[in-house]
Structures are given as C-alpha cells and as structure tokens.
Amino acid sequence: MLLLKLAELFLIFAKIGLFTIGGGLAMLPLIRQELVERGYMTLKDTLDMVAISQMTPGPFAVNAATFAGMRMYGVAGAAAATLGAVLPSFVVCLAVAKRFFRLLDSSPTRSIMRGIRPVVYALIFSGMISISGGAIFATDGVDWAVLSIALVTTLLLWKTKISPILLILACAAVGALFLRGTV
C-alpha cells in the first residue's frame, strides 16, 4: 500500500521534473495542479515549501521534492519524490550528452524552444499570482506588512547586487521580529 503511494509520488515528481524547463519557479503551477488540487498538499504548505526551498542550499527542485515527499510519507517519500524529480534530467542529459551541442544548434529545436519560452514565462507569472497573491491578499484583506516587504525586496534585488539569500534571511529576521503578533 505504502509502496504504491511511493510509486505514485515518484511518478508525479518525474512528470514535474520532465516538464520543468527553465528553473524551479516554473515548477509551481505544475506542483499546484499535481499536488494541491489532488489534495496531497494545501496551498499554505506550498508557500512554506517555496520559502524553505529558497532558504536552504541546493537546487530548488530537489529541495521542493524532498520537502514535499518528507511531509507526505517521511524519509521514504522524500527519497521517492527526489528520485522522481531528478530522473528525467538524468536520462535526458545522459542520452544527449554526446552530441548536445549539435542538437542545441539545430533549427527545429530552436523553433520549438521559441514556442516554449513564452509558456515558461506564463508559468512563472501564474505561479507568482497563486503563491504570492495568497501571501499578500489574504481573505481578510491586504497584508500591508508583507506587501511592503515584497516591494522593498523587489527594488533591492533589481537595483543592487545584494545576494538573494541575504535578502531572504533579512526578510525572515524582519518577520520573526515584527510579524509574530497576527497570523
């Protein structure tokens, strides 16, 4: 029974891993469809998962898979989800490793990617709306504190060279100090 659940988790993350092109944040709409809407995780869990994955070292996708798997079925779940997320990359890269430069330069591949790149952008855009929209525009009104943090951090990320991890830690510190009262 557990083995079946683990196999299912493995397949879900293999699917997510295979169709993630262009970085971890593009995974989010897929994670929402595959995990939140099927009732494995809540949207709140997803937001925590994003926060924790950003705060910890390593690739976002691996972090997110380990965290999600761990929350669902413990260490076995973490292993199944991470293997699933990583396996497609493994297989695809090993398969093309020998001649990947030629493949990359071929004009059909370029045309296909030209079609897919805007979709990646749309994925990140809708990820932002569902994840950050939930964090800032809560059911009982706008969370002005979080909105201010978001605006200030955006400016700092955009206009300065301060490392993102420092900014995340700073936001965590600000939150721990000043945002404890209301949840």
Add this chain to the structure above:
Amino acid sequence: MATIFAATFKIGLFTFGGGLAMIPFLQAEFSEKRGWVSTEELANVVAAAQTLPGVMAVNTSLLTCYRVGGAAAAIVGTVGAILPSFLVLILVSVFYDAFIGNAYVRGALRGVGGAVAAMFVNTLIKMRKTNVGDWWAFAFFIVAFALIYVVPLVTGVEINVIFVILGAGLAGFLIFHVADRGRGSV
C-alpha cells in the same frame, strides 16, 4: 571520482537558489582550480542545461561532469550535487514539523513570503527579453496565460500544463520552422 564527488558535494552545499547560482562555483572548482573544463565549454553547458527539460542544476552538473570523465563521472558528480540538499531538507522538514507552531517561525515565514514575491517579480524582469522579446512571443504568452490561469478561474475547467507546453512546442515548430522553410523554398 572521489574528487569529482567532493567537488560537486561542496558546490551543492553552498549554492543557494538553483541552477544559475551554481555557475560561479563550477567555474571556480572545475575550471580555475582544476582545469577540467574551459570557460567556453561551461557556457555551452549552461545554455544546454537551460534548454533541456529537467532540473537545471542536475542538467548542469551532469553535462559538466560528463565532459570531465564520461557517464560514470556524470552519475557520481550529479549524486554529489544533489545529496547535500536532500540531507539538509530532511533535517529541515523534521525541524519544521516541530517548530511550525512557533510564533517566531510563523513570523519569519510571513516575512519570507514577501521575499518570495519579490523573487518572482525579479525573475520576470530578468527573463522578459529572452522569453517574451517579440510580438510572436507575447502572443504565445497571452494564450498560454489564458489557458493556464484565466480559463480554469472562469470556467473551472483545468487544462493540464503539460499539454500547454507540448502545444506551444508544436506551434513553435510549425510557425517558426515549417513556415520559414516554406517561404525559403518558394
């Protein structure tokens, strides 16, 4: 082999923020310190890693290590790159379960929620030129956004993201490849 494992393990442990953030580390460990790959090779690897499906950090370490020592090195190096995140996250998850009720943790996560929003905005700003640089791309973006977000919201009908990606790939092939070729041969 042990050196490759140690090098990617170190990179995995100290890289925050995914695939692109590991490039400077790869540059330092694989290129400058050991001379295993050239900077130019690394640049090509990054381009390929971004284009290929899958986790970018895995793609990057796999292709780089393949260059260094073939398939075996690729496997060893990739496991090395992933293992730190895996171990850290297992620890964090256990810790997280115990402390999620803690007011400080809740406050910190609320603060980070703001930072995550900022990260989204920043990623979108950075990717604007490469991903929605011309009118065709903008049209693709609008259609994709409508299918992924607006249609489910309005009609309640969920469209699988995977179909949208495959559809866009096919449309890109037909519009940019087949059509251009047709025009060329006339």
